[in-house]
Amino acid sequence: MSLDRAAVRHIATLARIRVSDQEADALVGDLGKILAWVEQLGEVDTAGVEPMASVVARKLPQRADEVTDGNIRDRLLANAPEPAMGFFTVPKVVE
Amino acid sequence: MTALTELTMTQALAGLAKGSFSARELAEAHLAVMERHRGLNAFITETPEKALAMAGESDARRKRGEVGLLEGIPLGIKDLFCTEGVLTTAGSHILDGFKPPYESTVTAKLWQAGAAMLGKLNMDEFAMGSSNTTSYHGNVKNPWTRRGDNRDLVPGGSSGGSAAAVAARMAMAATGTDTGGSIRQPAAFCGLVGIKPTYGRCSRWGIVAFASSLDQAGPLARSVEDAALMLQVMAGHDPKDSTSVDLPVPDYRAGLGAGVKGLRIGIPREYRMDGMAAEIGALWAKGAEWLKAAGAEIVDISLPHTKYALPTYYIIAPAEASSNLARYDGVRFGLRVPGGSLDEMYENTRAAGFGAEVKRRVLIGTYVLSAGYYDAYYLKAQRLRSLILGDFTKAFEKVDAILTPATPTPAFAVGERMDDPIAMYLNDVFTVPVNLAGLPGISVPAGLSEDGLPLGLQLLGRAFDEATLFRTARTIEEAAGFTAKAAGI
Numbered sequence: 001m002s003l004d005r006a007a008v009r010h011i012a013t014l015a016r017i018r019v020s021d022q023e024a025d026a027l028v029g030d031l032g033k034i035l036a037w038v039e040q041l042g043e044v045d046t047a048g049v050e051p052m053a054s055v056v057a058r059k060l061p062q063r064a065d066e067v068t069d070g071n072i073r074d075r076l077l078a079n080a081p082e083p084a085m086g087f088f089t090v091p092k093v094v095e
Numbered sequence: 096m097t098a099l100t101e102l103t104m105t106q107a108l109a110g111l112a113k114g115s116f117s118a119r120e121l122a123e124a125h126l127a128v129m130e131r132h133r134g135l136n137a138f139i140t141e142t143p144e145k146a147l148a149m150a151g152e153s154d155a156r157r158k159r160g161e162v163g164l165l166e167g168i169p170l171g172i173k174d175l176f177c178t179e180g181v182l183t184t185a186g187s188h189i190l191d192g193f194k195p196p197y198e199s200t201v202t203a204k205l206w207q208a209g210a211a212m213l214g215k216l217n218m219d220e221f222a223m224g225s226s227n228t229t230s231y232h233g234n235v236k237n238p239w240t241r242r243g244d245n246r247d248l249v250p251g252g253s254s255g256g257s258a259a260a261v262a263a264r265m266a267m268a269a270t271g272t273d274t275g276g277s278i279r280q281p282a283a284f285c286g287l288v289g290i291k292p293t294y295g296r297c298s299r300w301g302i303v304a305f306a307s308s309l310d311q312a313g314p315l316a317r318s319v320e321d322a323a324l325m326l327q328v329m330a331g332h333d334p335k336d337s338t339s340v341d342l343p344v345p346d347y348r349a350g351l352g353a354g355v356k357g358l359r360i361g362i363p364r365e366y367r368m369d370g371m372a373a374e375i376g377a378l379w380a381k382g383a384e385w386l387k388a389a390g391a392e393i394v395d396i397s398l399p400h401t402k403y404a405l406p407t408y409y410i411i412a413p414a415e416a417s418s419n420l421a422r423y424d425g426v427r428f429g430l431r432v433p434g435g436s437l438d439e440m441y442e443n444t445r446a447a448g449f450g451a452e453v454k455r456r457v458l459i460g461t462y463v464l465s466a467g468y469y470d471a472y473y474l475k476a477q478r479l480r481s482l483i484l485g486d487f488t489k490a491f492e493k494v495d496a497i498l499t500p501a502t503p504t505p506a507f508a509v510g511e512r513m514d515d516p517i518a519m520y521l522n523d524v525f526t527v528p529v530n531l532a533g534l535p536g537i538s539v540p541a542g543l544s545e546d547g548l549p550l551g552l553q554l555l556g557r558a559f560d561e562a563t564l565f566r567t568a569r570t571i572e573e574a575a576g577f578t579a580k581a582a583g584i
Contacts, residue, residue, distance in 0.1 A: 003462075008458070011458050011461050011462050011465070012458060013442075014461050014465060015417060015445070015457050015458055015461040016421075016424070016438065016441040016442050016445055017442060017445045017446050017449065017454055017457065017458070018439075018442035018443055018445070018446035019446065019454075027454075027455070027458065030455055030516060031455065031458060031459060031462070033515075033516070033517060034409065034455070034459055034516060034517065035459070035462070037406060037409075037517050038406040038407075038409055038410055038472065038476075039406075040403070040406055041403055041406055041407065041410075041475050041476065041479055042475075044400070044403060044479060044482070046475060046478035046479065046482070049478040049481050049482060050478070050481055051474050051477030051478050051480075051481065052477050052478075052480040052481040052484065053308065053477060054308045054338070055294045055295075055308070055484070055532065055533025055558075056294065056295055056338045056340070056533070060337050061334070061337055061341075063334070072196075075196040076196070076427075078194070078196060079192070079193055079194065079195075079196075079427065079428035079429070080426070080427055080428060081425060081426075081428075081429070081430070081431035082431065088426050088427055090426055090437050090440065091433075091434065091435070091436055091437050091439075091440050093436075093437050
């Protein structure tokens with residue numbers, strides 16, 4: 001599968017990374033090469049092989065459904081780029 | 096008396112116990128070397144005041160008879176570990192100014208054991224790289240250079256600052272993380288011992304995530320004993336990481352001298368790769384001879400899916416990274432680049448904040464997880480991952496540990512293999528398979544290349560059997576008698 005500039009732009013939009021035309025052209029080559037290389041996995045017959053998501057096969061541990069932290073608003077906001085009135089802020093999303 | 100910075104941790108602990116020097120003097124000696132070798136760019140943030148304060152507290156504790164396992168030992172911390180109130184960047188522009196309001200579990204354990212923090216170490220951006228040339232904070236230089244050639248070499252990566260700092264005697268040991276070789280490859284390039292423990296052995300809580308099913312923390316140190324001691328402190332169950340395993344941590348140092356008599360050591364034929372340097376092959380054979388001479392049985396084994404480990408990794412790791420790195424959006428921490436809309440702000444922030452290699456991997460990961468491609472790439476890679484683990488499971492029915500080279504070549508110059516991402520990825524061909532399988536691997540310095548650069552051997556083990564790796568590595572360490580140091584250090 002080779003990628004063209006439009007496909008790279010689409011992926012970049014999904015990933016929310018702005019790319020210039022120049023970057024998109026370079027990425028067509030780089031990503032295309034990487035994808036062509038990983039496609040060698042197609043040689044291997046994996047019919048009936050279970051996909052493995054994690055090496056920790058055990059059931060995830062559970063704990064009581066209790067509040068264990070909280071009331072740390074100011075600590076959470078301490079690293080925010082533009083906090084205001086005790087909130088994170090973003091550009092206006094609703095007219 | 097030997098300079099304080101030449102001591103191993105074990106020797107320094109003995110000196111501190113005898114009162115030959117104080118923790119403060121030990122920290123001061125390392126801070127002086129940090130200043131002298133600042134040109135290596137090993138640290139992103141130096142914390143000399145913190146180091147001296149922590150060392151002073153350690154001296155006071157020792158006077159009161161409270162002595163932790165690492166009491167008074169000055170350490171460097173990879174900048175991927177969150178450290179409370181201390182800038183933590185992951186080598187990225189996008190974490191500009193980020194001062195975590197909490198401490199990672201692993202570093203908290205080190206401080207609890209009495210260690211002092213010298214500073215935060217440079218690394219490839221978000222731990223993505225094998226040469227420490229993708230950091231927003233600049234390249235790290237390897238303290239080693241080729242004989243008769245003063246070109247700067249890479250220290251390996253992604254824990255390149257950790258490796259350079261320990262090799263240059265700026266820190267007694269350092270933390271690293273290893274997703275595909277990021278502890279073992281730089282350890283090999285800088286003449287150090289580095290271990291990636293079994294997945295689940297160390298808590299990942301408070302470590303900036305790259306690929307969550309592969310990432311593990313571990314130490315880089317100048318001897319097998321030091322690495323064993325440091326892992327002892329770093330390891331252990333943590334309820335805050337659901338993948339951390341609730342198993343007792345054995346006393347790794349206790350079994351170090353047990354030798355390898357009766358152990359079966361596997362030599363996987365698939366690791367004999369085309370294009371591997373002749374001297375690497377020769378060192379590998381020598382390693383097998385050393386172990387045989389010490390009483391181990393050498394067994395030829397096969398790990399048939401080895402050649403698929405790297406391409407499998409380069410689907411799974413970017414897929415997980417694209418998901419993990421979604422949190423860097425300019426809203427809650429780090430860099431924000433304004434935009435006309437929320438989406439524009441996200442796009443502008445991530446375009447400015449991520450470097451080229453991180454963008455490549457996030458885009459590859461986004462692609463292999465996207466509608467229509469998920470089965471062909473991501474699920475296929477997950478099935479290969481099962482086969483790769485199966486190879487190891489079968490091999491470990493016949494052998495107790497596996498011996499391989501750590502890297503296909505010694506350290507290379509800045510600029511070499513930088514034009515082709517795949518050529519760079521091949522650095523990790525020997526280290527990646529155990530990350531996929533979740534198994535432990537240790538890299539131990541075993542000799543020098545023709546042009547005078549350190550070369551490492553790697554040992555792979557069964558899940559949670561780091562102890563066998565340590566005692567086998569110790570046998571190699573003794574046989575190799577590796578005492579070489581970088582010129583000028």
